[in-house]
Amino acid sequence: xxxxxxxxxxxxxxxxxxxxxxxxxxxxxxxxxxxxxxxxxxxxxxxxxxxxxxxxxxxxxxxxxxxxxxxxxxxxxxxxxxxxxxxxxxxxxxxxxxxxxxxxxxxxxxxxxxxxxxxxxxxxxxxxxxxxxxxxxxxxxxxxxxxxxxxxxxxxxxxxxxxxxxxxxxxxxxxxxxxxxxxxxxxxxxxxxxxxxxxxxxxxxxxxxxxxxxxxxxxxxxxxxxxxxxxxxxxxxxxxxxxxxxxxxxxxxxxxxxxxxxxxxxxxxxxxxxxxxxxxxxxxxxxxxxxxxxx
Amino acid sequence: xxxxxxxxxxxxxxxxxxxxxxxxxxxxxxxxxxxxxxxxxxxxxxxxxxxxxxxxxxxxxxxxxxxxxxxxxxxxxxxxxxxxxxxxxxxxxxxxxxxxxxxxxxxxxx
Numbered sequence: 001x002x003x004x005x006x007x008x009x010x011x012x013x014x015x016x017x018x019x020x021x022x023x024x025x026x027x028x029x030x031x032x033x034x035x036x037x038x039x040x041x042x043x044x045x046x047x048x049x050x051x052x053x054x055x056x057x058x059x060x061x062x063x064x065x066x067x068x069x070x071x072x073x074x075x076x077x078x079x080x081x082x083x084x085x086x087x088x089x090x091x092x093x094x095x096x097x098x099x100x101x102x103x104x105x106x107x108x109x110x111x112x113x114x115x116x117x118x119x120x121x122x123x124x125x126x127x128x129x130x131x132x133x134x135x136x137x138x139x140x141x142x143x144x145x146x147x148x149x150x151x152x153x154x155x156x157x158x159x160x161x162x163x164x165x166x167x168x169x170x171x172x173x174x175x176x177x178x179x180x181x182x183x184x185x186x187x188x189x190x191x192x193x194x195x196x197x198x199x200x201x202x203x204x205x206x207x208x209x210x211x212x213x214x215x216x217x218x219x220x221x222x223x224x225x226x227x228x229x230x231x232x233x234x235x236x237x238x239x240x241x242x243x244x245x246x247x248x249x250x251x252x253x254x255x256x257x258x259x260x261x262x263x264x265x266x267x268x269x270x271x272x273x274x275x276x277x278x279x280x281x282x283x284x285x286x287x288x289x290x291x292x293x294x295x
Numbered sequence: 296x297x298x299x300x301x302x303x304x305x306x307x308x309x310x311x312x313x314x315x316x317x318x319x320x321x322x323x324x325x326x327x328x329x330x331x332x333x334x335x336x337x338x339x340x341x342x343x344x345x346x347x348x349x350x351x352x353x354x355x356x357x358x359x360x361x362x363x364x365x366x367x368x369x370x371x372x373x374x375x376x377x378x379x380x381x382x383x384x385x386x387x388x389x390x391x392x393x394x395x396x397x398x399x400x401x402x403x404x405x
Contacts (some may be wrong), residue, residue, distance in 0.1 A: 036298050036300075044303075051306065051334065054307070059306070059307065062302075062303065062306075062317050063301075063302035063303050063304065063319075065302065065319055065320045065321065066320065066322075066323055068322060070320070070322070070351070071351070072350065072351035084323065089317065089318070091317060123353065124353075125353055281318075
């Protein structure tokens with residue numbers, strides 16, 4: 001055991017479930033999908049009076065599922081340390097997206113850390129490598145300051161995605177989004193709005209964000225990847241981003257920022273998403289997610 | 296405690312001719328109830344639903360359970376299913392120009 005690791009970390013390293021994470025002082029949620037859905041659900045769009053009011057980007061979303069990563073040729077793949085992973089599946093159309101979300105609030109506007117073990121694959125409908133069928137996968141926070149923040153209070157939405165492919169080209173780079181998208185009033189009572197922040201426009205390259213991930217050699221072999229994203233809820237700034245062995249420069253990262261909304265104080269939502277680049281379902285699998293904080 | 300979940304697999308979609316919900320993995324569940332609610336009055340004579348199962352989520356076969364889809368707004372019909380393996384979906388079959396706007400939900404229990 002490393003001598004420079006604090007005692008609290010030593011105790012975590014002895015816990016088989018947590019030793020593959022590096023959580024901050026308090027664990028807000030530790031979601032191992034061998035235990036079930038753990039509070040992850042479909043991101044449903046906003047509406048009032050009529051479901052037709054829901055924006056098309058949200059209307060396509062369906063519920064996440066618990067998967068053993070069962071494949072037609074090799075059977076169930078399983079997770080990192082158990083049978084199940086949370087599966088986020090798109091519809092079989094180029095550009096289709098799906099999102100799973102966990103909704104919390106925060107009790108202290110300080111540092112938080114998101115860690116996860118994830119993998120992605122297209123549906124194995126062809127006997128081909130299919131490495132460019134998944135357009136992207138990624139994650140986002142949907143955050144809002146507390147209700148005493150005063151003038152200039154913001155809703156802040158850091159987005160990060162791995163752009164795996166675009167129009168058949170194997171791109172493989174991390175991107176973020178800070179460009180606001182149009183806000184659409186929903187209904188007639190002036191209570192609800194909607195904005196499809198995962199729209200394809202407005203993604204920017206993370207500086208030095210090219211990364212070649214382990215995809216493996218046929219569409220039914222998967223390898224799990226480690227993600228870590230640190231964010232300071234006080235400064236509303238990203239402080240660290242890591243995927244496997246690569247730690248990226250986040251000095252140029254920024255979040256989508258819009259004026260605070262009247263019903264979202266202290267919101268702490270975290271979501272993962274998948275996007276298809278061809279007319280084939282794209283799958284993002286989450287083996288486990290650890291959200292921790294310093295408070 | 297037994298696990299239980301509700302999954303929305305089709306929401307506010309118009310089914311006509313031949314249609315189906317997105318594939319859903321539920322190998323952890325011992326049983327399922329599939330509810331269908333009509334969100335609007337159906338056009339025409341309505342349709343018939345068939346529960347389908349699959350070895351891989353890509354190749355589908357009828358499980359043997361079929362039921363009439365609802366035809367009046369907010370009417371609900373359902374089927375109970377067990378021994379479905381891992382993959383489940385609901386297929387709809389309609390005659391002529393019949394169509395209905397649906398909400399399809401899976402209710403799964405370990």
